[in-house]
Amino acid sequence: MNKIYFDNAATTPIDTAVLQAMIPYMENHYGNPSSIHSFGRTTRSAIEEARKSIATCLNVSPGEIFFTSGGTEADNMAIRCSVHDFKIKHAITSRIEHHAVLHTLEELDKRGNIQLHFVKIDEQGNVDLTHLEELLKFTNERTLVSLMHANNEIGTLLPLKQVGDICAKYNALFHSDTVQTMAHYAFDLQAINVHFVVGAAHKFHGPKGVGFIYIKNDARITPYITGGSQERNMRGGTENLYGIVGIAKALSIANAHLTEHQQHIQALKQHFIKELQSNFTDVQFNGNTNPHQSLYTVLNVSFAPNPNGEMLLFSLDIAGIAASGGSACTSGSNQGSHVLRGIGAAADRPSVRFSFSKMNTIEEVDYTIAKLKEVLG
Amino acid sequence: MNKIYFDNAATTPIDTAVLQAMIPYMENHYGNPSSIHSFGRTTRSAIEEARKSIATCLNVSPGEIFFTSGGTEADNMAIRCSVHDFKIKHAITSRIEHHAVLHTLEELDKRGNIQLHFVKIDEQGNVDLTHLEELLKFTNERTLVSLMHANNEIGTLLPLKQVGDICAKYNALFHSDTVQTMAHYAFDLQAINVHFVVGAAHKFHGPKGVGFIYIKNDARITPYITGGSQERNMRGGTENLYGIVGIAKALSIANAHLTEHQQHIQALKQHFIKELQSNFTDVQFNGNTNPHQSLYTVLNVSFAPNPNGEMLLFSLDIAGIAASGGSACTSGSNQGSHVLRGIGAAADRPSVRFSFSKMNTIEEVDYTIAKLKEVLG
Numbered sequence: 001m002n003k004i005y006f007d008n009a010a011t012t013p014i015d016t017a018v019l020q021a022m023i024p025y026m027e028n029h030y031g032n033p034s035s036i037h038s039f040g041r042t043t044r045s046a047i048e049e050a051r052k053s054i055a056t057c058l059n060v061s062p063g064e065i066f067f068t069s070g071g072t073e074a075d076n077m078a079i080r081c082s083v084h085d086f087k088i089k090h091a092i093t094s095r096i097e098h099h100a101v102l103h104t105l106e107e108l109d110k111r112g113n114i115q116l117h118f119v120k121i122d123e124q125g126n127v128d129l130t131h132l133e134e135l136l137k138f139t140n141e142r143t144l145v146s147l148m149h150a151n152n153e154i155g156t157l158l159p160l161k162q163v164g165d166i167c168a169k170y171n172a173l174f175h176s177d178t179v180q181t182m183a184h185y186a187f188d189l190q191a192i193n194v195h196f197v198v199g200a201a202h203k204f205h206g207p208k209g210v211g212f213i214y215i216k217n218d219a220r221i222t223p224y225i226t227g228g229s230q231e232r233n234m235r236g237g238t239e240n241l242y243g244i245v246g247i248a249k250a251l252s253i254a255n256a257h258l259t260e261h262q263q264h265i266q267a268l269k270q271h272f273i274k275e276l277q278s279n280f281t282d283v284q285f286n287g288n289t290n291p292h293q294s295l296y297t298v299l300n301v302s303f304a305p306n307p308n309g310e311m312l313l314f315s316l317d318i319a320g321i322a323a324s325g326g327s328a329c330t331s332g333s334n335q336g337s338h339v340l341r342g343i344g345a346a347a348d349r350p351s352v353r354f355s356f357s358k359m360n361t362i363e364e365v366d367y368t369i370a371k372l373k374e375v376l377g
Numbered sequence: 378m379n380k381i382y383f384d385n386a387a388t389t390p391i392d393t394a395v396l397q398a399m400i401p402y403m404e405n406h407y408g409n410p411s412s413i414h415s416f417g418r419t420t421r422s423a424i425e426e427a428r429k430s431i432a433t434c435l436n437v438s439p440g441e442i443f444f445t446s447g448g449t450e451a452d453n454m455a456i457r458c459s460v461h462d463f464k465i466k467h468a469i470t471s472r473i474e475h476h477a478v479l480h481t482l483e484e485l486d487k488r489g490n491i492q493l494h495f496v497k498i499d500e501q502g503n504v505d506l507t508h509l510e511e512l513l514k515f516t517n518e519r520t521l522v523s524l525m526h527a528n529n530e531i532g533t534l535l536p537l538k539q540v541g542d543i544c545a546k547y548n549a550l551f552h553s554d555t556v557q558t559m560a561h562y563a564f565d566l567q568a569i570n571v572h573f574v575v576g577a578a579h580k581f582h583g584p585k586g587v588g589f590i591y592i593k594n595d596a597r598i599t600p601y602i603t604g605g606s607q608e609r610n611m612r613g614g615t616e617n618l619y620g621i622v623g624i625a626k627a628l629s630i631a632n633a634h635l636t637e638h639q640q641h642i643q644a645l646k647q648h649f650i651k652e653l654q655s656n657f658t659d660v661q662f663n664g665n666t667n668p669h670q671s672l673y674t675v676l677n678v679s680f681a682p683n684p685n686g687e688m689l690l691f692s693l694d695i696a697g698i699a700a701s702g703g704s705a706c707t708s709g710s711n712q713g714s715h716v717l718r719g720i721g722a723a724a725d726r727p728s729v730r731f732s733f734s735k736m737n738t739i740e741e742v743d744y745t746i747a748k749l750k751e752v753l754g
Contacts, residue, residue, distance in 0.1 A: 007408075007409070010412050011409040011412075011615060012407070014407065022403075026396055026584070027396065030388060030391065032387035032388040036690065037384065037693075037700070038380070038694055039382060039384065040384075069446030069447075069450070069614060070446075070615060072602055072604035072614035075604070076602050098604070098605075099603075099604050099606075100614070103603045103604060104604070107603055208615055208616065208620075209615075209616070209617025209618070210586065225449055225450050226476075226481045226484055227475070227476050227480060228476050229476075236449040236476065236477055237447045237448070237477070238449075238577070238585055239586070240446070240447075240586025240617075240620075241585050242584070243617075317414040322408070
């Protein structure tokens with residue numbers, strides 16, 4: 001069997017159709033989109049088409065979409081600029097956010113810009129909405145709430161609409177790191193009280209190095225990266241032309257096949273869960289696994305303590321199976337998963353995150369189960 | 378004749394060899410460079426090779442090179458993070474810097490973080506070094522000096538080594554926006570007292586959306602974009618893998634053919650100057666045109682006042698010739714060129730920036746001269 005890639009929450013392969021859309025802008029149409037001559041007008045038009053396409057997918061105005069270098073920059077922009085511009089003194093988040101959010105908020109707290117509050121989560125990573133309301137009642141000043149739509153390591157979903165309604169009730173700004181759910185669920189942002197959501201193309205078969213931020217019209221912020229008048233003065237720097245063409249194409253493909261992909265991947269995940277349960281004693285799952293409350297692309301499995309547990313990911317890698325212990329973004333830090341710590345997962349149980357895409361198959365799941373049995377005995 | 382592209386200071390076409398180097402990372406090697414499995418190790422290795430290659434070109438340590446989304450982000454990072462981390466209270470710049478520098482410093486000044494001082498420049502855009510020293514003497518606190526290596530609109534070069542020595546004398550931090558000169562001159566950063574220089578791939582036949590910052594080891598700053606532990610904890614966000622492969626390849630190609638390209642382009646520019654002078658009365662040049670004090674890729678021409686002057690760029694565009702009135706980055710703002718204003722250029726004289734690359738030819742210059750004669754009569 002070829003290599004198996006079960007680390008799609010870290011990054012996904014570029015869809016062939018996305019690459020095909022990008023190539024003409026790498027080979028032929030190279031004008032700076034800000035140039036007023038014909039070379040520039042061609043590429044400007046490609047960028048504005050991309051913006052319109054994304055806006056249509058999310059049911060927002062094209063004027064509310066701004067391109068960035070990825071999800072992390074977009075999260076930084078939403079958090080740092082809203083804190084500055086709206087003179088935010090209090091922010092609420094959870095201890096299991098992606099580091100793009102957590103480290104950013106912690107830095108602002110450490111610098112004395114904000115006071116950071118952590119909403120309670122349960123052992124599945126579900127946010128305690130009653131506690132969220134209590135925290136929001138705590139101050140009369142405008143508060144920033146930053147809670148991710150789906151946790152990247154354990155897949156637990158936030159009830160986005162419900163949280164948006166709570167934020168609206170207390171006039172809080174609401175930012176949601178939607179990097180893991182963008183292009184995996186249909187978003188109707190007219191129907192949700194959220195001020196900032198973000199996307200990163202490489203999480204949905206688009207290119208690395210490009211993302212976007214949606215900024216609700218009534219929460220307009222100032223730029224984080226200042227310079228030229230690109231992105232209607234909201235983000236300096238010559239646009240990542242091919243990246244922008246690629247992200248729009250990737251989102252549009254995903255949106256056109258949403259149900260089909262979701263059914264395919266959900267079936268893989270449920271099959272994986274069933275096979276794990278019938279082949280391993282004392283298998284557990286980190287995070288919420290209720291299909292309606294869990295991101296269908298992510299399955300975080302915890303096995304019984306095992307002498308081969310520590311080498312599990314390494315053994316899978318040798319067998320040609322790519323999975324991960326948590327977020328790739330933190331793998332350089334060697335500190336273990338703050339998410340698993342955050343939900344109180346037992347440290348002696350080996351945990352693996354398997355994350356799927358439309359390109360995975362049932363056969364790959366079965367092969368992985370067989371290999372897991374070999375390793376864990 | 379095919380279309381003529383004389384706007385290479387705005388952006389350049391991707392070199393075929395650069396694109397060829399990028400394609401395998403778009404088609405086959407897609408692992409997240411932070412992943413520890415084989416997919417990730419392959420791409421991690423490509424990124425570290427790219428870093429080493431760039432470090433070798435600049436004669437610095439690979440640990441001093443950090444990848445960004447472009448020159449503008451790199452300029453923001455150098456300025457904003459050094460001001461914060463080194464508690465800088467005074468910064469010195471010029472009025473003809475790129476907006477990535479100027480708007481960033483102006484914002485910091487407006488917010489009360491720094492007091493911004495403008496060094497005098499002459500009518501060619503040359504920095505008054507005596508005045509620079511006077512400004513540096515003004516305070517005992519550590520000062521940030523930010524002066525671009527070559528002006529992007531008029532090509533005037535800064536004596537980088539000399540300015541570095543002055544900064545060193547007063548213990549100032551020195552940032553130079555080298556976006557227009559990177560890959561156009563040989564850099565030996567061991568020999569220059571500069572703390573931060575930057576590059577943007579798309580200015581030297583690499584891809585858009587990727588750049589780098591050199592941060593001298595003894596001026597280590599904290600990240601501007603916080604998140605995961607990418608770039609050794611210096612820049613969060615999944616790396617723009619293909620972009621990074623592309624920027625290293627583009628710089629390495631440029632460095633290998635530096636003299637050859639310089640001679641070719643310098644010859645085009647001198648031919649252009651000569652032809653302009655013999656075909657037009659009262660032609661002038663904005664900026665320093667001494668070949669040793671002027672970026673060889675940029676020629677900013679000013680014609681005698683003419684009724685067709687206002688439509689000059691448009692007329693050239695109709696004739697298939699792409700040139701510009703100034704920086705593409707500011708074209709969205711419709712405020713004219715702050716650089717030409719900064720050097721006191723006469724507002725009634727139509728000015729055009731022609732900027733060249735290794736791909737341009739003498740025939741294209743001659744064709745352009747002919748078209749200019751038609752338009753300006």
